[in-house]
Amino acid sequence: MRHLLSTDGLDAASATAVLDTADTLKRTLLGREVKKLPTLRGRTVVTLFYENSTRTRVSFEVAGKWMSADVINVSASSSSVGKGESLRDTALTLAAAGADCVIVRHPASGAAHRLAGWLAEAATQVVNAGDGTHEHPTQALLDAATLRERLGELAGRRIGIVGDLLHSRVARSNVHLLRALGAEVVLVAPPTLVPTGIDGWGARVTHDLDAELPGLDAVMLLRVQAERMHGGFFPSAREYSIGYGLNEARSARLPEHAVVLHPGPMLRGMEIAGTVADSDRAAITQQVGNGVHVRMAVLYHLLAGEEIAA
Ligand code: CP
Numbered sequence: 001m002r003h004l005l006s007t008d009g010l011d012a013a014s015a016t017a018v019l020d021t022a023d024t025l026k027r028t029l030l031g032r033e034v035k036k037l038p039t040l041r042g043r044t045v046v047t048l049f050y051e052n053s054t055r056t057r058v059s060f061e062v063a064g065k066w067m068s069a070d071v072i073n074v075s076a077s078s079s080s081v082g083k084g085e086s087l088r089d090t091a092l093t094l095a096a097a098g099a100d101c102v103i104v105r106h107p108a109s110g111a112a113h114r115l116a117g118w119l120a121e122a123a124t125q126v127v128n129a130g131d132g133t134h135e136h137p138t139q140a141l142l143d144a145a146t147l148r149e150r151l152g153e154l155a156g157r158r159i160g161i162v163g164d165l166l167h168s169r170v171a172r173s174n175v176h177l178l179r180a181l182g183a184e185v186v187l188v189a190p191p192t193l194v195p196t197g198i199d200g201w202g203a204r205v206t207h208d209l210d211a212e213l214p215g216l217d218a219v220m221l222l223r224v225q226a227e228r229m230h231g232g233f234f235p236s237a238r239e240y241s242i243g244y245g246l247n248e249a250r251s252a253r254l255p256e257h258a259v260v261l262h263p264g265p266m267l268r269g270m271e272i273a274g275t276v277a278d279s280d281r282a283a284i285t286q287q288v289g290n291g292v293h294v295r296m297a298v299l300y301h302l303l304a305g306e307e308i309a310a
Contacts, residue, residue: 003116003126004298007137007176015180019145021297022290029066029293040069043303046099048090049129050076050106055264055288056129056138060103063295069303072099091115095122101303103127109134109169125302133167133195133228139263140173142294144181146287147218150259155182160212161203162188162244163222163271166195167229170263171222175201186212190243192234193224209244213253220261221246221271237270247273251281259283 007015029035045064047057057073064071074094076082081090087106094102102124104112109132116126130136144154151157159178161171165187178185185203187194198205206212213219224240235243246260251273254260260272260282268274277284 002302003112003128004137004302005112005116005126005128006135007140007173007180008135010137010177010180012180012182015141015144015177018141018294018297018301019148021300022141022145022293023148025296025300026290026293035066036068037066038068039300040064040067040303043069043100044072044098045069045101045103045299045303046072046074046094047103047129048074048094048105050081050087050104050111051130053105053129055291056105056136059288059291060127060129060138060295062292063299066292067296067299069100069299087111087115088118091118091124092122095119095124099124101125101127101299103129104131105129106131108132127298127302130169132169133172134169135173136169136263137173137177138291138295138298139170140177141298142287142291143170143174143220143261143263144177145290145294146261146283147259149286149290150283151217151257153182154178156184157217158184158186158215160186160188160209160216160219161222162209162219162246164193164224165189165198165222166193167225168222170220172201174220175203179203186216188212188244190235190240210250210253213250214255216254216258218259218261219246219254220263221266223263223265224267224271241270245270245272246276248275251276251279254281261287263287 047060061071111131112128165171175185187203187205188209262284
């Protein structure tokens, strides 16, 4: 396929190819003062963000620039979107202006797929940088890259994904990818933050974090997405912290080798204690660093002719 919209259907061989490329790029650039490869010279990459972002937008920009692509950042607030232009017209405009790849983040689930459909006749490729509560495939790939660095091969590992499953695109993308790579996934959340249809995700669901901790190789915390909870925050921040916050006592119940991940931005003191977030067990800044190399690998596979089969 010519776009990366989802990890659903991304098989182990294709995902491993991207992760291996990211690993090679990381090792190639390690210690270099000038991080610049000529691979995507003459190619134009546009980031089109309708939602806030720090990690994803910046790391895609760095990834493109380190591969010598021309990178143009478009945000909804500073573009003609603010004058009422539709997503379809915006996409067609970017394609007509010469974009080889559009990296899109949008609050509507399915927006990246729609955009790819509208660009079917154009040469422009699409990467989903997060669509509503649906998917965030490059986040899952960078999480897998980080877990591979910390744990080795993921087959047979047990990964707990903890928190706001109801609004999380990170969780869904990770479940697809981790299962494809042979890991077992346990989903942990308060009953009010579990989406309907979760039985079809192929992962065990539980509300009891404390019971799971000793058996986990990694715990991936999710951000509680208050901005999507229009009916109010439930459970309260205090209740959430008591039941699901990764405090020092809970961290101590994990096996010694277990890794803590968080896609960010994290709510310290509620989702995770500051001391745990800053501990050696946490791989949170490592995730961000790997995000650059994984996004370089994705751009390489899409734009330099190496297809990702999904
Ligand atoms: N993890 C993630 O998507 O972070 P940003 O919202 O900062 O891009």
